Amino acid sequence: MNWLKLFRRRKNSDQEIAAQRLRLVLAHDRANLSPGMLDMLKDEIIAVISRHLEIDADKVEVNFTEDQRETRLVADIPLSSPRRRAL
């Protein structure tokens, strides 16, 4: 992402909103996975990981990122803080 471009842009302009919505729509189209399905996938990932690790389920993020025409699914799964972990 070119940051001059970000700088130039007034926040929340129609242009910015359209660009953000479009990026998201394209990511879902390209992956052939609807936003609702992505949520289901996220819940399943949380369930699987929780079987092995204590995670902070509320803070899990699963999103698409785009690099040119390459899409990847990025999951950010914070572990629960060890101090709070039950003995």
Next chain:
Amino acid sequence: MAGKIITISSGKGGVGKTTITANIGLGLAMLGARVICIDADIGLRNLDVMLGLENRIVYDIINYIEGRCRFRQALVRDKRFPELFMLPAAQTRAKDAISIEQMKSVAHEAAQMVDYVLIDSPAGIEHGFRCASAPAELVLVVANPEIASVRDADRVVGLLEAETNTPARLIINRIKPEMVQRKEMLAPEDVVDMLAIDLIGLIPEDPEILTASNRGNPIVLNNGSPAGKAFLDISRRLQGEDVPFAPLKPPSFFQRLLGSH
């Protein structure tokens, strides 16, 4: 050597495919190339009126495929450039009246005669689009700077990548520079960035495009206008010239006073 076969597609309807085919076809002819424009929008013939050639039609592409005329008889010669021809679509036939193999063979036959064969694709991503893009060596994907159109263009790019691996270049049509400047419209850079294919043309919104095609004299014939120049620039780039992309400027105060915008 056979001519280059280029298809103009968009996915979404009404974004300017036929306008662009007519103007680039004429543009290439103005530059001295021999060109055949094929109207592949079976049942919804439009290229003839855009080029102002509707009164000269005798046969159409299906008459030729069915063996009712010879190839050259089905071609309509342009009244301005004797080396520019149009092959009309059939107006009263179903969209799927032509098979992919038939379209390929027609396009290759055309390519034997001229330097460029331009194919005006119908909207959609079904049979008509597949037929029109099957013979292409290059597809010009047309998008308007709006979410729905870019999304559909992305489908076209994806299909081409997945199925035929045909190279694609992007034309962004109907740009309103003053709206881009006010950050009210997607910027061309963003669209190029998202679709991730090389750009070949930026065409401004210009009401004269409509009035010019109303008269059957596409705007490229008046290449003093920004839109006319944009079309001629695309024709030049197709010929391999390295034409820089001039930033589109909003109409000046005086141009607005004169009422041309």
